[in-house]
Amino acid sequence: MNENDKSRVGVLISHLIPMASSEKDAALAAASSTAPADTPTIFDKIIKKEIPSTVVYEDDKALAFRDIQPQAPTHILIIPKVKDGLSGLSKAEERHIEILGYLLYIAKVVAKQEGLDDGFRIVINDGPSGCQSVYHLHIHLIGGRQMNWPPG
Secondary structure, eight states, X not given: OOXXXXXXXXXXXXXXXXXXXXXXXXXXXXHHOOOOTTSOOHHHHHHTTSSOOOEEEEOSSEEXXXXXXXSSSEEEEEEESSOTTOSSGGGOOGGGHHHHHHHHHHHHHHHHHTTOTTOEEEEOOOTTTTTOOXXXXXXXXXXXXXXXXXXX
């Protein structure tokens, strides 16, 4: 197993085993990976149903499922089913405008479905300093408790 494979396994384990690593450590490990941007991620495996998840919404463009390390009573990840180079928000191009808007709309639909009528938070982590640990754009929908400011 080469160093790149070891790094990717560490990131995978940190997402599958609660408290295996801090999110910051997972983000730094993912950032140090030399894997190509189009390398499949844990989210690709979830989309293909190779890794189980608790799906709360699915259609042909998006998948929403419960985070395995929730930071609030409701913590759902919303991802595009086709990455199309969109490994993070900073990688967005004009061709991604439609899916970006669609994912935010789905966040609203899921929030309503989850009963988050008093409000919720949307978070998109981007890059190592943004604590992004999976390089497949994903939106965190967080709610069910009072949020604080600043977020962290």
